[in-house]
Amino acid sequence: MTLLLQQALQFPGRLSALAPTGPEAILIRDWLWRPMYATALVTYVLVVGALLWAAFRRRSAPAEEGAPEGPKRRLGLGVGIATAVTTVVLFVFLVATMQVSRATTTGPGPNPIRIRVTGHQWWWEVEYRDARQDQWFTTANELHLPVGRPAELELVSPDVIHSFWAPNIHTKLDLIPGHENLMRFQADSAGVFRGQCAEFCGAQHGKMAFQVVAQPPDSFAAWESRQRQPAPEPADSLARRGRDVFMGGSCPLCHTVQGTGAGGRLGPDLTHLAGRRTIAAGTLPNTRGALAGWIVNPQGVKPGAKMPPNPLSPDDLQAILAYLETLK
Ligand code: HEC
Ligand SMILES: [Cu+2]
Incomplete structure (x- = not known):
């Protein structure tokens, strides 16, 4: 925890589901994060309120043998109502989760940029497999994206399970040996965001971060064409x-x-x-x-x-x- 905090201070770049940068992350914030937070808040207030009420209310006289059944029945009714409300709330979240998952995985718009991300112990290999194969290029620990264009990530791993997590753009998705996962999303605003491996993958799991750099299309194009160049001949x-x-x-x-x-x-x-x-x-x-x-x-x-x-x-x-x- 302190390590993450230390790194976050050292390399700003936001790591927050509350500052979404594209439609997928916005759906997740608005349909899952906020309603769940509100529900948890209301539940907390109700529970603490009930606790305080129970602690401070005037004690009634101890029930006599054969006392009327009234209070007991009221209690039973309360428990019944609370159970029903809980069931309804959980059901609503189940439906919301299914809807959001569907909406965020159905696929990007036309012409997504294709990027293969390989999780290694303990770094990220990022291959741009967009154009013809002779134009593919590879970088590490940085995911550059053109703002406003859909992206499709192929997530793979040659060693253990990792998890790709950049909360400003999408949910977590695992990188699994022998299996390819697809993540689709779009960045709609420029910025540098932080990502982090979110599945314990060995000793240096905590030091397996990356940066998402969402750039306006022309500056992305400039970056991309520079990446396609071979290393320059050293001058001195x-x-x-x-x-x-x-x-x-x-x-x-x-x-x-x-x-x-x-x-x-x-x-x-x-x-x-x-x-x-x-x-x-x-x-x-x-x-x-x-x-x-x-x-x-x-x-x-x-x-x-x-x-x-x-x-x-x-x-x-x-x-x-x-x-x-x-x-x-
Ligand atoms: C046995 C394989 C191996 C050898 C030999 C090796 N490296 Fe590395 N190097 C790695 C791995 C693996 C990483 C990634 C480590 C990580 O981040 O967990 C790395 C990371 C780096 C990085 C950081 C790259 C980045 O973008 O994060 C630099 C720079 C680097 N090595 C330079 C060198 C130089 C210079 C040499 C020779 C003197 C060298 N390496 C020899 C395997 C090797
Ligand atoms: Cu990890």
Whole structure:
């Protein structure tokens, strides 16, 4: 809890079902969240009121043997009414839940943007599979969306069950090994929202966050075309040396950098790392210092994460950092 709080303060981005950004999230807020909250509030007031009334009312004389049945019958009637009201309320919520589920899963409008989201222990792989296959690209821990266009997410997992939860856009939906779940929604207003894995998936489950970046269509298009580019050739000699250190070390076994020989798939695609807001699934800000700390000792930041420590010499580390900063 304190960890989540700490992260939320460090990386703003709203995580709230009360600030919906699209039709699905609005339905959920207006037809489920608010009515349930109101019902719970009224119930609370009634229960506490009854409790106070019972505590402070004047005690009647102890019932004599053979006293009239009146009060007992009144009590029975009260319990009956309360049970009936509860049943009706639960039934209404059952219907509302079914209606909202149907309305929020029937599918987006025409021409949704298709994105495959893979939950890994403990980060998110995000593949844009929108246009022709040779234009597909991959990023990590950030979901960019064009405002006003429906999106369809394919949710999958190669390891354990995760849950994709970005309350500003939709409900939770699990990522299940061997099964593909579809989530459909639309973002109607621009903004950066927070998402979080919502199904315990191992030691670093709490450090498995992501950002939803809803952008106006033209700025999304600019982002998208940049993502489709391979990594640029580093301009200065330090960055070039950094690339050699990167390619000569273990990094390419697990990381892809498009346009180079690095094609590993075990960790996030780093082709446009420098354009991302955070690293290690929302755990650290994407700054030079944080990157250095992460590369040298990921286990200190996220014990158990699937990236080994890299005892690099200070010169090699500086060179790698200079190289990673060119991956815009
Ligand atoms: C055995 C596989 C493996 C090797 C080798 C490896 N990494 Fe990683 N790396 C990962 C995994 C897995 C993650 C994601 C960890 C997480 O967030 O839980 C990661 C995350 C990162 C990130 C953060 C990316 C992001 O968007 O969050 C950077 C930067 C990075 N690695 C750089 C390197 C560099 C530089 C090297 C070589 C010195 C290297 N890695 C070697 C597996 C590896
Ligand atoms: Cu998780």
